[in-house]
Structures are given as C-alpha cells and as structure tokens.
Amino acid sequence: MQITPSDATLGAVVTGVDLTRLDDAVFAEIESAWHRYAVLVFEGQDLSTEAQLAFSRRIGLLERGLVKSSTRLLAHISNTLKNGDVADPASLQVRFNEGNQHWHSDSSYKRVGAKASLLCARVVPDTGGETEWADMRAAFDALDEDMKAYLEGKEAVHSFVFSHTWHGGQELLAEEDIAGLPPVEHSIVKVHPATGRRSLFVGRHASHIIGEPVAESRELLAALTRQACQPPRTFKHRWRVGDLALWDNRCVLHRGHPWPMDQARDMVRTTVAGDGPDNEWAEDAAPGFAG
Numbered sequence: 001m002q003i004t005p006s007d008a009t010l011g012a013v014v015t016g017v018d019l020t021r022l023d024d025a026v027f028a029e030i031e032s033a034w035h036r037y038a039v040l041v042f043e044g045q046d047l048s049t050e051a052q053l054a055f056s057r058r059i060g061l062l063e064r065g066l067v068k069s070s071t072r073l074l075a076h077i078s079n080t081l082k083n084g085d086v087a088d089p090a091s092l093q094v095r096f097n098e099g100n101q102h103w104h105s106d107s108s109y110k111r112v113g114a115k116a117s118l119l120c121a122r123v124v125p126d127t128g129g130e131t132e133w134a135d136m137r138a139a140f141d142a143l144d145e146d147m148k149a150y151l152e153g154k155e156a157v158h159s160f161v162f163s164h165t166w167h168g169g170q171e172l173l174a175e176e177d178i179a180g181l182p183p184v185e186h187s188i189v190k191v192h193p194a195t196g197r198r199s200l201f202v203g204r205h206a207s208h209i210i211g212e213p214v215a216e217s218r219e220l221l222a223a224l225t226r227q228a229c230q231p232p233r234t235f236k237h238r239w240r241v242g243d244l245a246l247w248d249n250r251c252v253l254h255r256g257h258p259w260p261m262d263q264a265r266d267m268v269r270t271t272v273a274g275d276g277p278d279n280e281w282a283e284d285a286a287p288g289f290a291g
C-alpha cells in the first residue's frame, strides 16, 4: 500500500490496496492515515455496493438518510435517472444536489453529525465534477488568538431548513420529514475524539451563533467558512470511475464542483454515523465486521 500525501495540509491518495481484502493490520494503517490526512482517496477500487457498505461499516455504524423512518443507507448523488438518462437540470433532484457545491459537513443539521462519508464514482463527466475538501484543523490553527478565544465555548445553530431555504431544494422532503430535522446546536470549536486536535466547525448549514445577534453572527460564520477554505488548506480530486474517497466530517468541509449539465455524473455515498450517545440516525444493527 502506498499513501501519497497531497501538497495541501490534508488529503492523501492511496494505491496498492484492495479494500475488499483488508486484514486488521492494514485497516489500522488506513485508519491512522485517515486521522492524519482527514481525506483519503483510494483510486480504482471499483467497489460493489455491498463492498462499499462492508468497508464503511468497519469505520462505524452507518447513518440513515434524511427520513428517520427510512432504512436507506445509500445516497445517490447524481444527475441521472434510473434508466441512466441525464435528468433535467431544472429538476428538483438536480437542484437539491447542487446544494453540495457549497462548503459543508455532511449531516451537520442533525443532532449528531456524520463521522465519515465514503463517496464512490460510478459515472463521471468529461470535465468538472471534482470534489474538494478543506482542512478545518489547519483553519482553526490559522485564526488569530483573539478569534480563537472568542469562538471557544460558543455554539452555532445548524439547520436543514436554513441551508435549504437560502439555497433551495427543501421541497424534496415532505413536511413531516422536515419536522424530523429541527435546528440543532454544535460547538464551533470541535475537539477531535481520536487526535485531540481543535477544528473550526462551520459550513452551509450553520445559521447563527447562540447568544449573538443573528444577522451579524451569520455573516461571521460565512466569513469564517470563506477564509478557512483557501489554499494551502484545500485538496481537490478529479474523479475516475471506481475511485472511492473517505473523509472525516468532524474536521473537514467539502464541496462538489459543477460540470456540463448535459453529461451524466453518478456518485454513491455511504455515511458513517457520528459516535453516540444514542444517535437516532445510526442503523440499529451492530457492524457486520467484528474487528
């Protein structure tokens, strides 16, 4: 297995490994590289859905989708229809997914946000459609001491309705499902449970800061996101079919890039639920892998 770090403060490309045949020692090496680089891109894995689910479950319990009553574990991030045709660019499906082009942490609008996301490229366009990640550990480190002190201990409200009102796409969910996604609170300065590193937890779902005026604090959160997501803290991957990316939503933001809308792009995501307690979005079953 070769792990090649990017030039940025995060991200590495991993080759020479078959994710369907990992012994515990190699898995442990992957996990420690993941904690170090926060984003790993495994090139040319061509995983089946079952293999993607199995690898994802080695990282933790999977997170169910947007609807609490649903058992769906796969998110299709695509502009294709079931028959493979390209969807109408004005369709709700396409508009909803365009929200991903704004910096975010998956499921930060849930009470317990996602731990990891795994995205597999099934169909890629000829140009564009890259995914980009930003290192929120390095972003925190780059803040001046006054701002670090100001943010320490503060919480932000993250809200599905907020982000999908300003961006659009909220109509994808029924009213009762939206009711299952009430606004939640997350610390703005997050301490990573495995590495102990502090990071800045912001992004498109963050609405405002508790105890601060809404408009001003909303602007501050947006400015923090903008400033954070700049080189050398960003890592962008141009997809080839079969690549799989694994990232840590607790310390990176990510966004998709646009591509010509007459071309198909089909990505499949599995999401690993945030570590408890009692995460109501985690699948009930114990992980398939007992190691």
Ligand code: OGA
Binding pocket: 077, 100, 106, 117, 119, 129, 130, 131, 132, 254, 255, 256, 257, 267, 269
């Ligand atoms: C996601 C996501 C961006 C992309 O899968 O969670 O935001 O490039 N994807 O498709």
Ligand code: MN
Binding pocket: 100, 104, 105, 106, 254
């Ligand atoms: Mn996402």
